[in-house]
Amino acid sequence: MIRFLLAAVSVTAMLTFNSCKNQKKEPKDYIDVSSYLKGQLKYIDSVPFAFLKVVVKEDSIFTDSQFISKEQVRTIIQPFLIKELDKKNFENNFKETSFADATIETVTITYETENDQLPVSRVDVYVNPEKEMISQLYLVRHETKGDSVFTQQLLWKHNKSFVLITARAKKNEPENIVTEKVIWDDRADN
Numbered sequence: 001m002i003r004f005l006l007a008a009v010s011v012t013a014m015l016t017f018n019s020c021k022n023q024k025k026e027p028k029d030y031i032d033v034s035s036y037l038k039g040q041l042k043y044i045d046s047v048p049f050a051f052l053k054v055v056v057k058e059d060s061i062f063t064d065s066q067f068i069s070k071e072q073v074r075t076i077i078q079p080f081l082i083k084e085l086d087k088k089n090f091e092n093n094f095k096e097t098s099f100a101d102a103t104i105e106t107v108t109i110t111y112e113t114e115n116d117q118l119p120v121s122r123v124d125v126y127v128n129p130e131k132e133m134i135s136q137l138y139l140v141r142h143e144t145k146g147d148s149v150f151t152q153q154l155l156w157k158h159n160k161s162f163v164l165i166t167a168r169a170k171k172n173e174p175e176n177i178v179t180e181k182v183i184w185d186d187r188a189d190n
Helices: 002-022 033-046 070-080 087-093
Strands: 051-057 063-068 095-101 106-112 120-128 133-145 148-157 161-170 176-183
Touching: 033 070, 033 087, 033 133, 051 070, 070 133, 070 148, 070 176
Parallel strands: none
Antiparallel strands: 051 063, 051 176, 095 106, 106 120, 120 133, 133 148, 148 161, 161 176
16 A cells, blocks of 8 residues: 555656656546535435434533434535635635545545635545555634624534534634534445
């Protein structure tokens, strides 16, 4: 596995060097994050699992849990399904960096924007190179509503679950943080 990662890094370095040498601008080939999320929502429509939602508020000792519908899952994820994440818009507004992490046997591809007007500012895609598939997706989203600023972090685990952390900041008040975890398949990975 380590040889594979070293070979991948070497090939990437050679391609980068050659592209700089030729001064030819290659078309971007970003991962289609919007299609991935929409595909995951189609996947959950097809599975016979129950959806357990666990909510933890930072300022509370209580944990609330309940079973929710597939439609409620869609409602939670909807703010992340924005036109800026559609492939063409995404390639125009985000810069890509990547690195191979041998300790977790994953290639991490990070997309960041410098445009602070976009609701989503960062996307991390964790790819399992052995299986050649996305294992996790992490997104950071910002929104202002009235006198509150909301920051949401979504960590989606492929075909398994997601965690949504919502922080609300309001002037002269402590930050309010709510963590929602939705699980539909808690079986161990094969």
